[in-house]
Amino acid sequence: MQAPLSERRVFITDTSVIFAAVQNLLKVSRAKSVEIIQNDEARKAVCKLTNDYVNFCKECCLYASQNISRTEPLQFDPGHYRCLWTSFSLFAVLYTPEPGFDDAPVGDDLMEWLNTHYVQPSTQEGDELSSQERPWEDPAFWPYLIRTSLRGLSKASAFFLNVLSRHPSTYLQSLSQQLSPLLTNHPRLPQFSAEKDFAIASRRWKDKVKTLRLELDRVPEGERDDGYENWWDRFSDIVGILEGQEEVIKRVCTELGADWKEVCCVWGIFVDTRLRRHDLPDIVAQVLDEMPPDPTDREDMVHSALFLGRPTQALAEAAQLDMWLAAHLADLMEPVELIDSEPDDSELSLRQHYILAYAEYLRTDPSLWRITVDYMYSCGEVGRGMADQVLMRVPLHLEAPKDADAAGEEAARIRAGHLAGVLKDVNETCFEYQREEIRRMVCRIAAQSFIREKEYGLAISYCTSAEDWAGLGRVVDLVLEEYIAQGKSEPARAETQVTSADRVIYPLSQALNDTGTKIPAPGVFLHRLMFAVRFAEFHQRRASGDGQGAAFDVVTMFREDIAPKSWWAVLLCDALELLQNGGPMPFTSNDACLLIQKLEEIHIAVGQGAADDYLPILRRVTKRGEKHALQRLEVVRLALARYYARCGAIGVGGRPSGWNY
Template sequence: MNYLGLVPPLIESGRVEDFTKAGQTLSVSQSPLDTSLCVFVSPTDASSNRSDPAPQEQPIYFASQGVAPVSERRLFVTDTLLIFTAFQKLGQTAGLNDSGWSQSGDNMAAMRKLAIDYVNFIKECWVHASQPLPRSEPLQFSAGQYRSLYTSFSLFVVLYLPEPGFEDIPVGEELMEWLNIHFIEPSTEEGDHLSALDRPWEDETFWPYLTRTILRGLSKASAFFLATLARHPSPHLRALVESLIPILTAQPLLRNFSSERDFTHEAHRWRDRVKRLRIEMDIVPEDERDKSGDVENWWTRLSDIVGILEGRESVVLRVCEDLGADWKEVCAAWGIFVDTRLRRQDLPDIVAPIMDVLPPDPTNLEDMIHANLMSDKPEQALEYAARLDHWLAAHMADVMERLGMVDAVPDEFGEITIRDHYLLAYAESLHADASLWRLTVEYMYACGDVGRLRADEVLLRVPLRLQTQNHQPKMQSQGAAEGGEGDENEEVKTGDIVGVLKEINETCLEHQREEVRRVVCRVAARLLIDAKQLGLAISYYTSAEDWAGVGYVADRVLQEFWTSGPLPFTKLAEDVASSIHSLSESGCPHVFVYRLIFAVRYGRFQQIYHMMRGREGEGLGLGDALAEVVGMLEEGIAPRGWWAVLLSDVLGIMTEDPSALPSTASSMTLLRKLDEITAHSRATSTGSSRGEAEADDYLGILCTALNGDEKGARQCLQGVRLTLAKGLARRYMLDSGGK
């Protein structure tokens, strides 16, 4: 695209200089999601706008570099991807790197079948687009567009993908069949008009119509209208037609013979019959050749027909030009009448002089594609195909490289091949619709290192729609929506990867893009963390082997205790509890596993503690809660930053329930932890940065719990020491039989 039209314009005509003097310029930002652009006014000097106390509001324009496929086009590009994928698999299984793989008959047969699948599907789309059906929205591409694709790809198959074993046979009949299928002449309406006349030869269209049917090999129509001349007033014409009809209907065709040798022999015999007919025509006296009152001289017209059957080059070329036919019709007729042994490899030599007389239409992209295909100029054909439709150039180039028609080596810059260039251009056109990311990356991943890197970037920016069973709000990566795919109804089930994320995961595995898969899983995990679905977040971090992320989840669980309170914290702790076993088997470092185990155990403690506190009456029975706290310290799963918090919990339990006493051994463990905290916290008195860091490691979390009151934290620990000492004294008394 050379320009984008903005309505209303950001800069009015003739105001560009004023716009520049005002210190403003136009800026463009590329969307990370698709090929759309954001256009806006910005200051020339980024710092100048900061001093403006009241910046003027400016509109922001959004424009797209390509048109997103809709309606019938979406169906077309989606279904043809299946054929393209089959082509890639064929290349992989057949040994694409082997330069001679396409010489295999089986491989060529498979390629021909897939190429015909392309042709048939294009035909279906053309027929569908041609029908005058009521539609919910207008067609994005007209029936004429699909017809052009149909004629071009089918010609490509005829010329370069013949049936295995038939590569070196004459091509004239196949060209004429292609021409009659796609460029129907003469029209049915002309035939109906002439057949309704009693004396059709008096109509000015009779001889052009008859000549055209003979030129196109339509022997039945030709014989029918020649038979009407049996009523012609000229006896000479009636006699000649009587000889011409059996000759015309007996014209030998290669498809009716088992060998080319038999066909060639019969063609010589048939040509001798035509020569005898010419002798009969020459016998007709000059004064008898134009006496019937015809609109045109019947003898001249019949002579042209016989000249075509004789295979006279000048006659075929002149008649085609007089009939308004183009170079394609001359080429097809050449292989039927002039050179019945015309091979595919000989076509360029025939096409060139024909085009000198009847050149292709340079303004018609379809005609230029046909001309370059017949001239064996694949690269030029691809250039015109790309201007007609990126789809055609991409898929034709894909087949051409496998046939060795275009170079399979990178260009002069050493990056991409001709095939990759057109495939990537087509993929970029699909990228105009973000919801077609699956198609976009499939084509990109088929294009070497450059394509793989581009596809990686697309995958990393695909919106992730994650909806959980408890109907949390939907989340997106990059903040963009993906419409029309129904992903908003997908659910993320515990332990499973489904929906868009599952498809991305499968795509990465299929194309061996492990690093991309891990990045996407990490993004999904962060989104789930924001939605407080921490159990699922751990599963995605595990899939990405991001063990630091697992540690981050554990920290978020513990942080919930301070930000939301004990009850929300215990729910999150329960959510991640089921992940511990799978983490242990996944190779996660023990430090992160233990941190998560501590979060779960601390959640269990809070659950027991608050459940027992809710009971009424004497003897609250907080011994189980105390045992849980002591167990975390004795088993060594509590991070040292939480020791002070756990000891403060011990203080609260023993103060609230004097009957809750740790054992002597447990009390000694608690006192040792307390001594270690006290010893390191005293290091702050030295004033060294190391001492302050160590004190923060031990007291930081407790200080946070007390709103940053370090003095209060130290006093709390002194209270813990006193309470533990009293509890230890009571335990000694109880153990010695005292009351």
Template sequence: MSEERNYVHLVPPLFEQGSLPDFVQSGRSVGASLSPLDNAIGVFVGPSEKTMLAPTQRRAQEGRMYFASMHKPPTLERRLFITDTSVIFAAFQNLVTNSKARGPEVLRSDDGMRMMGKLANDYVNFCKECWVHASTTTTHLPPQHYNTLYTSFSLFTTLYLPPNPALLDLPVSDDLLEWLNIHFIEPSTEEGDALVMNEKCWEAEGFWDYLLRTTLRHLTKATTFFLNLLSTSHPSPHLRSLSSTLIPLLASHPRLGEFGSEREFVVASKRWKSSVKGVRIELDLVPEDERGGEEGEGEWWTNLSDLVGILEGREEVVLRVVGELGGDWREGVGVWGWVDGRVRRGDLPDILPPILNALPPDPTSVEEMLHLSLFKGDTLEALKWAEKLDPWLAAHLGDCLQALELIGEGDGEEPSARDHYIISYAHYLHSDPALWRLTVDYMCACGDVGKGMGDEVLKRVPLRLRGSSASKQTPLGKGKEREGEGESIKRGEVAGVLKEINQTCWEYGREEVRRMVCRIAAQEFTQEKEYGLAVSYCTSAEDWEGLGRVVDKVLEEYVQRGPAIFTRLVASVAPSLQQLRVQPSAYGPYIHRLMFAVRYAEFHQRLGNQDWQEAALDLIGMFCDDVVPKSWWAVLLGDAVDLLGYQKAMLFSTSGVCVLLQKVEEIQVRTEQGSGDDYLTVLARVTKCGGIKEALHRLKRVRLALARYFARCTVIDVGGKEGGFRGVKG
């Protein structure tokens, strides 16, 4: 998408420039729709609302689809950067949450500040690693981008989150100089090597620039090395003498870290500055006609005067030299310690005006404007520039700034500045559907508003429950019965996304979303005939009506495909039954229906194993336990026919036979009363015998089998072989 005039440029174009009237007159229009998967936009062509076209014309004009995105999805190396730094973000959230739970003052204690500083420094180090990696490989983003992130986050930690909280109350000059020397290296090592190779280095172009810059940057070893050459080799005796004086003076320049207290540092600095005055006096005593040199020796006195002016801490000299050497205002701030070595972080906004007057910033440089806002202490302005530089930077800087109480936390109705930039970054992550977990992590770190947005992302994560095995299925009715169904699910390839969504919902307390996703998953598993998983996820979602529909699907397998496949499919459901039995009684009807499916499958399994006695006991047990739906009574009674006719043994007891006879009589009576559909529809479908009338006729086989069974019981009773059947009359 182009930001210019909010246009979306379509390639190839729908029509040539200037042809818009013809496009409108053709009865077509352009529509757009947001993708539910990411933040992409689908642009399509269709008939306008005012135009009524025939279906054939409509199809001819439709069909072209364009895709645009509000953000360019992250590349591979960018995705690695995002995922790795998200670990630091998660650790920072845990630190803030745990600290606030212990009291509001814990986070701002020395230990809390130290931990925050460590994590912020982890961001800095990781940006540095990415910059080094990008400098040695071909990446989508230029190395300079990661270097800018590295420099900017490092400046933030230097000013607001140093590794040692005690530094916040101490002068900041040394820290700023260190930051400057790390991120804006001047002069280069190559410049110094080139000068060393020159026997008369003072005659080389750039010699004094090099010496002045090493002095500004407090690169004492480099400065004293060349001063030593001047003290021994330069033709001017005045310069040799002055160089000899400056060498020990520079070596003894006091630094704050060398003293046990700031007071000791101040005293030592005053003494040192007094010594510098002596050098200035000696320099001013050099006669005017000897302040230059012979041909080729250069004007040494002016340059040495600037060097001494730096040591004296003369503001105008320091800023002028920085400008003449090509430095910018950041270098002016970094070397300000020569002017005032006691400047503190809170004093930085006050020292900026003279520096900016002498060294104006570049208003077109986002990096410079960000750094300037950080030096000024204008944190909200800094976040605006950070977002223009990279939404990642704005999100993580804002997170740290709010923890430091340097930006507000919002009023509850509107998101805070931190939340605004983190959500904006999360929208950027949403351009890559594979980063859904991180998108939700960042959104859920932003209060109720962010969690609501995270809910919408979770609802739309593709579950991808249909694995590659679906393409290898054998068509139904042609040999092998779809034995590959759910194969990828059993291998655990698809449960990963679903499990991760459940875990995310649990972590952030998104119970309603978790249940919705489980219901959707159960529907997918049902379609894939993975009934065990479907039951499990219905239970997890507490979707009892959905559980009832799954059971109906399971029982439909018996009607459509017979007992063998039905038994195999129900085997995956049985393990869930034990868990379901402990559910509240309000959901009993659904659980009893599932119990029937499992027990009915066990019954057919025993029939297949020719375990006739146990099968008969199962049949009677299902009726006695009242788990058989009335619509299935006739089917089970039909299953009893072969068991009743078994010749090698009497499989049913007197009471059992009476139960069967009672069910047959009830079906007969209810059918005569007009309720035959409630009892005989399933039997009619299973036997494919026709309608209710034909199904009722098939029950006569059950009556006949019962009559014969009673007859056998009577004979056995007379013979005295089966005492258990005494009193049974035909």
């Protein structure tokens, strides 16, 4: 199954808007407990949406017919879109009339459909005949006049009947003058406000036709041929059509190369002017016995099934012509109760079967995922399960572009932490269809993509959105691992990313607690997150020269017990340059005392054999053993002692009570 190309993709996308409108109509009707078939307003809406499909098929057919240069060849030729147009418009005529016209005679609607889609005779034929001095000598003259009479093309018929005023036969001259007003004044239902008036006018018109027949029969046998044609036989065929003679109509249509459709449409104009839609299948069945449809012509098979009132068969034939046609016909057939809405053994209704088959076709083009899931989500539990799988497999395109200049505005917004592009669309779709679990799954997938790119700030954001607390903990660990892996270099790239995102991350985490959201082991995950954010912020401030802010972060991490004990030694070593700074003193004497207390706790614990609890991170950062780590801490001890001494000398802070160091 070939993926849709350009013109087909436009066709699919634009008609999906109509499909969405149909689903919205059904949703509103269900909410109001309204049966479409029993509500005039709802039926009028269905009629309007059906005609929207018809009009768009027409527009696509006309576009495909244009002789213009194209960037790529058409995937489907104009003839294919014409088949969709003819089939959908026939469905509209037969099954979705305006409310109040369900039981109205259908002949005029069918003739309009026939003349719109199967134009005969051609304009070129008329032009050629009208240019001749004696057109009745042309073999095409009478077939042309008979065809215009069949099709109700009264202006063309009247023109050539007027031409016969120059015919050598005075009998034909007289008869043509009588026939012309009968054709131009043929009563048609749309001309009347009441069917009763139409019926009365039709009877009077039929009486005039009988009079014409009597006049025709009086023509002597020897005057019925003009040397080119037996004009009497041809004229008699036209009168026979007006009389509604079934056999004449069938024979004439066969001679003209017309098929069963023309006979059926003419039937409601001349044979039975009060033919109803529900009576049509019986008439069509009779005609098809003598003039069967072409089994090799899929369009003809769709039309015959629709004429016969067999919607299920019409859908089967339509699926062979184009799955789009079957899906959208089925979508309209179910609410107007043409097909059963109950599921079969596969747990799918007939409508759902064709909709999902069409959606599977759409999956050949991954870029159409949004439309694909719209169709799937309209198909019950089975469809929802299929749509969920599609959403979880939508390419999110979150990888950073290799060429920075190639990154568009959309990619820039994503990497700035905003929902945009495909990821935004997926989230909106999940929200629209209330697929919260799928939304969380997609956020987890996005988080994994950001983790692979070491975009830890974004990874934390999406883990939080997915409420993936275990994943959040893993990201925090990875953030801290970045620091460990880079040792005592400038602040790690991962940390600055976390810092740039912490105004989103930390408030969101806090909000989850404030609203009472149950987070598994919140003390574990939120504590680690708070430390990672504060630690990253400390390094950012230290690197930017904000010694006061960096010092505040260090003290806060110790005082509020944010920092894990395994990181105490690292924090003290990282604070060394703040202690040795010859400029403004960022720590108060109380702050310095706190740092000294923590340092002493480390030394005491290590002396008691707890080095693995207090020094593992520092050992990894320095990439040396315990001895070197302790030497680093001795440097910190000396710096703290000098700093505290400076505090006492210049009166910074105050000496805490009970201080015996």
